[in-house]
Amino acid sequence: MNCELCITPGGTVLWQxxxxxxxxxxxxxxxxxxxxxxxAHIREMSDLSKADRAHCMRIVFAxxxxxxxxxxxxxxxxxxxxxxxxxxHWHVIPRFADDPxxxxxxxxxxxxxxxxxxxxxxxxxxxxxxxxELKNIN
Amino acid sequence: MNCELCITPGGTVLWQxxxxxxxxxxxxxxxxxxxxxxxAHIREMSDLSKADRAHCMRIVFAxxxxxxxxxxxxxxxxxxxxxxxxxxHWHVIPRFADDPxxxxxxxxxxxxxxxxxxxxxxxxxxxxxxxxELKNIN
Numbered sequence: 622m623n624c625e626l627c628i629t630p631g632g633t634v635l636w637q638x639x640x641x642x643x644x645x646x647x648x649x650x651x652x653x654x655x656x657x658x659x660x661a662h663i664r665e666m667s668d669l670s671k672a673d674r675a676h677c678m679r680i681v682f683a684x685x686x687x688x689x690x691x692x693x694x695x696x697x698x699x700x701x702x703x704x705x706x707x708x709x710h711w712h713v714i715p716r717f718a719d720d721p722x723x724x725x726x727x728x729x730x731x732x733x734x735x736x737x738x739x740x741x742x743x744x745x746x747x748x749x750x751x752x753x754e755l756k757n758i759n
Numbered sequence: 760m761n762c763e764l765c766i767t768p769g770g771t772v773l774w775q776x777x778x779x780x781x782x783x784x785x786x787x788x789x790x791x792x793x794x795x796x797x798x799a800h801i802r803e804m805s806d807l808s809k810a811d812r813a814h815c816m817r818i819v820f821a822x823x824x825x826x827x828x829x830x831x832x833x834x835x836x837x838x839x840x841x842x843x844x845x846x847x848h849w850h851v852i853p854r855f856a857d858d859p860x861x862x863x864x865x866x867x868x869x870x871x872x873x874x875x876x877x878x879x880x881x882x883x884x885x886x887x888x889x890x891x892e893l894k895n896i897n
Contacts, residue, residue, distance in 0.1 A: 704862035724842035
């Protein structure tokens, strides 16, 4: 097995527990982009136990709540694709009307050349907010 | 309010309950593509109550299980975007290595001109399988 999400964290870890981790994604034009990565090599959400699946989604929605509170995006995009890396991970992406692809998905056609003038994510602040939001998650 | 998911079903309904519906999506090259649409006009998953959010995800994962069983795809893609129609809906997409965009998201760059030779979805069969899978969901 040579899965990059098994052998690397997949980004700077903002929060983690025994089952999964939240990492920051460095994607130009997409401040606040996070991924929730299941620690074990699981291919599909329906391969998780019911309890683990619910836990994974609680983390995804906690990240959504924190990103909404801290960044006030126009929309949140959630996606679990895994066509290239078939190891459960969720993209949690704050979207803004003036971001490079809006209203297209970030994987779609670029809509504008520039990157919206928006402060870089305060990842330390995000990690602190996540820790508070997820304190009583289990 | 002029939301198309409020004023139309958004596709042929395969299953529904009081809170949400599963519709078939007619997308060339993507047999079995379904959407789970929340009935009420809710913008983000984190705007739902905890119980409603869990219900919504149980339906999404039930659709995933049924599509895996009936179509044996190489991967399942799940996404809640809503940049154009900001009314909670989930794309549940069976992906195949020879489909038009694989391994890209279906919103990305097309990878091959043809449509994989694959039988059309048996939607009546899918509706029956969904009914069985979702019989005891609540």
